[in-house]
Amino acid sequence: MTVRRVQGSEVEYGIAVQGQPHANPMVASTHVVNSYAAAHGLTRRARWDFEEENPLRDARGFDLSREVADPSQLTDEDMGLANIILTNGARLYVDHAHPEYSSPEVTNPLDVVLWEKAGENVMRLGAELAAKIPGTAPIVLYKNNVDNKGASYGAHENYLMRRDVPFDQIVEHLTPFFVSRQVFTGAGRVGQKQDGSVHAFQISQRADYFEVGVGLETTLKRPIINTRDEPHADPKKYRRLHVIIGDANCSETAIYLKHGTTSIVLAMIEAGFLTRSLALSAPVTALHDISYDPTLTQKVELEDGRTVTALELQGEYLRLAKEFVAREGSDEQTDDVLRRWESVLDRLARDPMECVRELDWVAKLALLERYRERDGLDWDHAKLHLVDVQYHDIRLHKGLYHQLIRTNRMDRLLTDDQIAATVTDPPRDTRAYFRGMCLAKFSKDIAAASWDSVIFDLPGQDSLQRIPTMEPLRGTAEHVGRLFETSNTASELFAAITGR
Amino acid sequence: MSEQQHKSTRKASEPEAQADTTEVDAERKEKLDDDVDSILDEIDDVLEENAEEFVRSFVQKGGQ
Numbered sequence: 001m002t003v004r005r006v007q008g009s010e011v012e013y014g015i016a017v018q019g020q021p022h023a024n025p026m027v028a029s030t031h032v033v034n035s036y037a038a039a040h041g042l043t044r045r046a047r048w049d050f051e052e053e054n055p056l057r058d059a060r061g062f063d064l065s066r067e068v069a070d071p072s073q074l075t076d077e078d079m080g081l082a083n084i085i086l087t088n089g090a091r092l093y094v095d096h097a098h099p100e101y102s103s104p105e106v107t108n109p110l111d112v113v114l115w116e117k118a119g120e121n122v123m124r125l126g127a128e129l130a131a132k133i134p135g136t137a138p139i140v141l142y143k144n145n146v147d148n149k150g151a152s153y154g155a156h157e158n159y160l161m162r163r164d165v166p167f168d169q170i171v172e173h174l175t176p177f178f179v180s181r182q183v184f185t186g187a188g189r190v191g192q193k194q195d196g197s198v199h200a201f202q203i204s205q206r207a208d209y210f211e212v213g214v215g216l217e218t219t220l221k222r223p224i225i226n227t228r229d230e231p232h233a234d235p236k237k238y239r240r241l242h243v244i245i246g247d248a249n250c251s252e253t254a255i256y257l258k259h260g261t262t263s264i265v266l267a268m269i270e271a272g273f274l275t276r277s278l279a280l281s282a283p284v285t286a287l288h289d290i291s292y293d294p295t296l297t298q299k300v301e302l303e304d305g306r307t308v309t310a311l312e313l314q315g316e317y318l319r320l321a322k323e324f325v326a327r328e329g330s331d332e333q334t335d336d337v338l339r340r341w342e343s344v345l346d347r348l349a350r351d352p353m354e355c356v357r358e359l360d361w362v363a364k365l366a367l368l369e370r371y372r373e374r375d376g377l378d379w380d381h382a383k384l385h386l387v388d389v390q391y392h393d394i395r396l397h398k399g400l401y402h403q404l405i406r407t408n409r410m411d412r413l414l415t416d417d418q419i420a421a422t423v424t425d426p427p428r429d430t431r432a433y434f435r436g437m438c439l440a441k442f443s444k445d446i447a448a449a450s451w452d453s454v455i456f457d458l459p460g461q462d463s464l465q466r467i468p469t470m471e472p473l474r475g476t477a478e479h480v481g482r483l484f485e486t487s488n489t490a491s492e493l494f495a496a497i498t499g500r
Numbered sequence: 501m502s503e504q505q506h507k508s509t510r511k512a513s514e515p516e517a518q519a520d521t522t523e524v525d526a527e528r529k530e531k532l533d534d535d536v537d538s539i540l541d542e543i544d545d546v547l548e549e550n551a552e553e554f555v556r557s558f559v560q561k562g563g564q
Contacts, residue, residue, distance in 0.1 A: 012563045012564060014558075014560050015560070016557075016558060021557035021559065025560070025561055095563060095564065096561060096562070096563045096564070097560070097561035097563065098560075098561070098563045146560075147558055147559055147560035148555075148558075149559060149560075150562075151559070151560040151561060151562040151563075152562060152563070153560060153561075153562065153563025153564065154563055154564040156564065218564040219562060219563065219564055244564065367539070367540075367543065370539065370540055371540065374537075374540060381551075382551040382552040382554075382555045382556075383547075383551045385551070385555040386547060386548055386551040386554055386555055387543075387547070389554075389555070389558055390546075390547060390548060397546065398546055398548075400543060400546070403542060403543060403546060407539070407542065409539065
C-alpha cells in the first residue's frame with residue numbers, strides 16, 4: 001500500500017484591493033495573472049486548451065444539459081480571462097472572481113505540498129508585480145475560503161483513480177472519512193453558519209457551505225462527494241476524483257496529511273479492503289456539528305446506531321490502514337504519513353493544543369484565545385475576525401501564519417529553497433515535466449496547452465500540431481528528458497516525438 | 501526526491517518527558533505565558549489598523 005498516486009491541488013485565493021472595497025475582483029485577478037505572465041516571458045501567453053474539458057460530465061454516468069446548468073458551472077467557456085501555463089507545469093488563471101493556481105500533477109503527497117507552496121510564491125509575486133501597474137492600488141491575496149458574509153471559494157484536491165472502482169464504494173467509504181478529517185485539515189474560522197451570524201469559532205472554513213451528500217455542483221448546493229467526471233486522462237482507465245470539501249491550508253503538515261491520509265483511504269477502497277460500512281446517519285449535519293466543536297468531543301450517529309467522535313472515526317480508518325499495510329507492505333513516505341496521522345490523532349485526543357505547531361485551526365484558535373483572554377473580547381469582536389482573515393494573508397510581513405513560521409512557532413516540512421526551485425521547475429515524474437519543459441524551452445512556439453495536450457504552432461506549418469498527453473505518467477524526465485537536451489528548436493522536438 | 505525532502509522535517513512528536521512534576525508544570529506554564537505575551541505583541545505590530553473597517557470591507561464573490 002502506498003500514498004503514491006497521481007494527484008494535485010487547486011487553490012482559489014481571496015482578493016482585496018487596498019482602499020477600494022468596491023474594486024472589480026475579476027479585473028484585479030486578471031492583473032495578478034497577467035503581471036506574472038509578462039514578467040516571466042510568458043508573453044505569448046499560451047492559451048488553455050479546453051477541448052477535453054467536461055465540467056458537466058457526472059461520474060454517475062450522465063451529462064447535465066447546458067440549459068439547466070447554472071452559468072457558474074460552465075467553466076470550459078473561455079471568458080477571455082487570463083489563463084496561462086507556467087514552466088513548473090501549473091495553471092495560473094482567473095476562475096470566477098478569484099485568481100487560481102492549479103498545481104502540476106505530482107506522484108505523492110509531499111510533492112503536493114511543494115508545488116502548492118510554489119503557488120503561494122507565484123501569487124505573492126503576481127500581486128507585487130500588479131501593484132506596479134500605474135494607477136493600481138496594492139492587491140492583497142488570502143489563502144482562505146470564506147469572507148464570513150456568505151461567500152465561499154474553493155481549495156480542491158484531485159486524485160487519479162482506477163476507472164473500474166464502483167462509484168458507490170467511493171461514496172460509502174469516503175464520506176465518513178471526509179466528514180471527520182477536518183480535525184486535522186481544518187483551517188479554523190471565526191463565525192458559524194454561512195453568513196457568520198452565529199458568533200463562535202469552528203474548526204473548518206468550508207463545512208457550512210456543504211449542503212448535500214453527493215452531487216455535481218461546485219458553486220452552489222456543494223456536495224461532500226463531488227461527481228465531476230473529467231479524468232483529463234484516458235477515460236477508459238481512469239477517473240479523476242475531484243475533492244471540493246477541503247480547506248485551504250497554510251500549514252505544510254496539514255496539506256501533507258490531507259493528501260496523505262486521503263491517498264491511503266483511496267488505496268484501501270481501490271483494493272476492496274474496506275468492507276464494513278461506517279456510514280453516517282446524517283453526513284451533512286455531522287460535518288457541521290464536528291466543525292462547531294473544537295473540543296473534539298461531539299458525537300455523531302452512524303447508520304448502525306453507534307455514536308462516535310470524529311477522532312474515533314479517524315482512528316478506525318487509521319486502524320484499518322495499519323492492518324492493510326501489515327498485509328500489503330508500504331514505503332517510506334507512506335510510513336511517515338501513518339506515523340504523523342497517528343501522532344496527531346493521539347495528541348488531539350489528549351489536548352488539541354498539543355498540535356499548535358502543526359495544524360492551522362489549532363494555531364489560529366490559540367492566537368484567538370489569547371486575544372480573548374488578554375483583551376476580554378467576545379467572538380463577535382472585529383479584532384478576532386481580523387486575526388482570522390489575516391492568518392491567511394500570503395504576504396510574508398503581514399500574514400500571521402508567516403509570522404508564526406518566522407518566529408519558529410510552527411513546524412515545517414520543506415525549506416524555502418526547495419519551494420523556490422519548484423516555482424520554475426516541473427515535477428520530473430509526471431507528464432507535467434513535458435508540459436513545463438515545453439513552456440520553459442519553447443514558449444513562443446506553444447499555442448495552447450492543457451492537462452492532456454500541448455499544442456505547437458511551428459514555423460513553416462500552416463496548422464497547429466497537437467501532442468496528446470493522456471497518460472499522466474508518461475512525458476516524464478525519464479521518458480523525454482533526453483529529447484529536450486538534444487532538440488534545439490520546437491520543430492526538432494516535435495519531429496523527434498512524432499517521427500514527422 | 502521526496503526522501504531527500506524529508507531531511508528537514510522534525511521527527512513526529514517525541515513523547516514528552518513523563519517526569520513532569522507540578523512545579524515543572526507551573527514553570528513551563530509561566531514560560532508559555534511569557535511566550536504568549538510576546539506573540540501578541542508581535543502580532544499587534546502587523547495587524548491591520550482599523551479592524552472594524554477591514555472586516556466590513558472584506559467582501560468576496562463566491563467561487564467553486
